[in-house]
Amino acid sequence: MSEVFGFDAFSPKEIARKVEDVGATKARLPLRSMLMLGILAGAFIGLGALYYVIVRSDASLSAAIKQILGGMAFALGLILVVVAGAELFTGNNLLVMAWADRKITTFELLRSWAIVCVGNFIGAVGLAILVFLARHAEINEGLIGQEYLRIAAQKVSLPFWTAFFRGVLCNALVCLAVWMAMAGRSVVDKVVAVVVPVSAFVAAGFEHSVANMYFIPMAMLLQMGGGNESHGAITWLTFMHNLIPVLLGNVVGGSVLVGLVYYLIYGVARNTDD
Incomplete structure (x- = not known):
């Protein structure tokens, strides 16, 4: 029974x-649908990142309050993905459960990850271009633009293994948020399940690959548009220096620390019982 814990949620x-069955369906989406849903997710996460920067640019807040409130604002992105419907690379690392249970093939798993990741990139960069053209960064006397440059400069300067392990920790929390959202039966349930884990990873300064697909290109656009370059040059090369280890870390955090662990707990036991 779903109410074994005394509340109306899935056990x-x-x-x-559910994660395995949904994963099998996701992995077999038609190419166009998968790509377009990926684009939506990239834009959604970008909107959460935009909201986060607004909070971070407020100099009147303490560092801890900026991170906590900014993390809650950033949760908008995953809420939109979960409730409105979209395909997010980091959340889709849970497809590994369907793969481990042989409901999808290795090719289907990797195909889904690749297409969704490309879609996320298009959506995140596309949103960055729209936000740049809207001159959003000039709000609050340009402090928002300066915050984008600071955030991006910090990210591209991370050593490989630091970025990797921050990616691991980030996506463990993201996939736990998606996991708990799957327990909910209402929109409120899903929103509540998402907010705390997402705000925790943001407050802790962990690295989310899709968010970085928005942050860093946005900073590059600001530089090209005459933004302050005192934080150091941000280029496609330094972007890849961040993105590659963060992507790898996200895969390990979501697929191994959450997906495979839960499969070993519930999937193997179920298959043994069967």
Whole structure:
């Protein structure tokens, strides 16, 4: 029964089955649908990142308050993905459960990840271009633009392994947020499940690959438009220096620390019982 814990939510065992079944469906989406849903997710995460920067640019707030409130604002992105519907690379690392249960093939898993990741990139960069053209960064006397440059400069300067392990920790929390959202039966349930884990990873300064697909190109656009370059040059090369380890870390955090762990707990036991 779903109410074994005394509240109207799916149990962890039921969530595991749902994640596998949904994963099998996601992996077999037609190319156009998968790509367009990926583009939407990239834009959604970008909107959460935009909201986060507004909070971060407020000099009147303490560092801790900026991070906590900014993390809650950033949660908008994953809320839109979960409730409005979209395909997010980091959340889709949970497809590994369907793969481990042999409901999808290795090719289907990798195809889904690749197409969704490309779609996320298009959506995030596309939103950055629109936001740049809207001159959003000039709000608050240009402090928002300066914050974009600071955030991007910090990200591209991270050493490989630091970026990797921050990516691991980030996506463990993101996939736990998606996992708990699957337990909910209402929009409110899903929103509440998402906000705290997402705000935690943002407050802790962990690295989300799709968010970085918005942050760093936005900073590059600001530089090309005459933004302050005192934080150091931000280029496509330094972008890749950040994105590659963060992507790899996100895969390990979501697929291994969440997806495969829960499969070993619930999937293997279920298959043994069967």
